[in-house]
Amino acid sequence: xxxxxxxxxxxxxxxxxxxxxxxxxxxxxxxxxxxxxxxxxxxxxxxxxxxxxxxxxxxxxxxxxxxxxxxxxxxxxxxxxxxxxxxxxxxxxxxxxxxxxxxxxxxxxxxxxxxxxxxxxxxxxxxxxxxxxxxxxxxxxxxxxxxxxxxxxxxxxxxxxxxxxxxxxxxxxxxxxxxxxxxxxxxxxxxxxxxxxxxxxxxxxxxxxxxxxxxxxxxxxxxxxxxxxxxxxxxxxxxxxxxxxxxxxxxxxxxxxxxxxxxxxxxxxxxxxxxxxxxxxxx
Numbered sequence: 374x375x376x377x378x379x380x381x382x383x384x385x386x387x388x389x390x391x392x393x394x395x396x397x398x399x400x401x402x403x404x405x406x407x408x409x410x411x412x413x414x415x416x417x418x419x420x421x422x423x424x425x426x427x428x429x430x431x432x433x434x435x436x437x438x439x440x441x442x443x444x445x446x447x448x449x450x451x452x453x454x455x456x457x458x459x460x461x462x463x464x465x466x467x468x469x470x471x472x473x474x475x476x477x478x479x480x481x482x483x484x485x486x487x488x489x490x491x492x493x494x495x496x497x498x499x500x501x502x503x504x505x506x507x508x509x510x511x512x513x514x515x516x517x518x519x520x521x522x523x524x525x526x527x528x529x530x531x532x533x534x535x536x537x538x539x540x541x542x543x544x545x546x547x548x549x550x551x552x553x554x555x556x557x558x559x560x561x562x563x564x565x566x567x568x569x570x571x572x573x574x575x576x577x578x579x580x581x582x583x584x585x586x587x588x589x590x591x592x593x594x595x596x597x598x599x600x601x602x603x604x605x606x607x608x609x610x611x612x613x614x615x616x617x618x619x620x621x622x623x624x625x626x627x628x629x630x631x632x633x634x635x636x637x638x639x640x641x642x643x644x645x646x647x648x649x650x651x652x653x654x655x656x
Contacts, residue, residue: 409490414501416491419484421503421635423472423535427573430503431495438580440467440573446492456485460570468570470548479544504635506530508539510594511602518593520586525594528587530634532575539634540598554595560588 421430429435434443439462456473472478473485480488494500508526515522538544543551548571563583564576575581576588583591 409493412487412490413494413499414491416487416489417501418504418635419480419488420491421531423480424488425503426532426535427469431500432492436580436582438467438573439465441580441582446495448489448493451492452485452489455480455488466566466570467573470571474545477545477548479549506635508534508594508634510597512597512600515593515597515600518589518596520590520593522590522593522597525590525592525597528583528591529594532583532591534634536572541595554598556592556596559592559595563588563591 427435427440428444429441432444432446435441454469456471456478457476458469458471458478460468470478472480474481491501506527508530510522510526513522536544536549537552538549541552541554543549562572564574564581565579566572566574573579573581575583577584
């Protein structure tokens with residue numbers, strides 16, 4: 374016998390969803406006015422998502438290629454560089470795209486302020502930790518692929534998510550585009566670059582930070598996107614669980630607003646132990 378979702382359950386679901394959206398809308402201006410300490414912690418999540426792929430956790434060199442060299446924080450110029458992009462060495466084949474929404478990037482003015490607050494802590498020494506990757510594969514194994522899909526998910530979070538979004542759906546074209554996985558070309562493009570200045574080669578031959586083992590794990594995770602996990606049939610008890618989850622999401626909306634493919638629990642500890650949604654795009 375089939376059990377349809379009763380009217381009261383639909384009504385409660387709509388109420389909880391509206392509450393979650395209201396909380397998200399209310400928290401955005403508040404975070405923009407947060408104190409330096411809290412702004413830096415949110416900035417750590419933004420930096421982890423968008424910056425550490427090339428600049429490491431603290432702006433250190435992470436590989437030999439020109440895109441992965443050490444950077445120095447200059448309070449007078451850093452915000453403009455991130456907002457408008459920069460080609461620091463014309464002719465080396467790499468350039469940093471503009472990240473400000475006004476320049477076609479994914480970051481609002483408030484988020485730019487927060488990432489600058491995080492980078493400023495490099496000089497004070499009171500540096501908040503970067504949040505941990507929070508992407509979870511839908512399956513444990515991928516047929517005909519031999520990498521570690523869990524490790525590949527973490528590599529995608531730290532090296533790819535900022536520009537290409539969840540499951541390669543993209544952020545803001547053309548500099549933050551989506552992509553369709555192609556087994557014939559994927560490894561070559563990631564290793565050697567896409568041929569444009571904003572997508573450097575991440576493989577060792579191009580002076581990038583990813584090893585051959587890293588590339589195998591990364592490709593295994595990306596290949597897992599096309600695999601549908603088994604779906605459990607809904608039950609009356611399942612709807613109750615569904616409503617509880619909606620309520621929890623509404624409560625966590627404030628703490629889980631930033632970070633995309635990262636968990637804020639490691640950045641905020643027990644003070645704000647929330648998990649960031651790993652499936653949606655940045656608002």
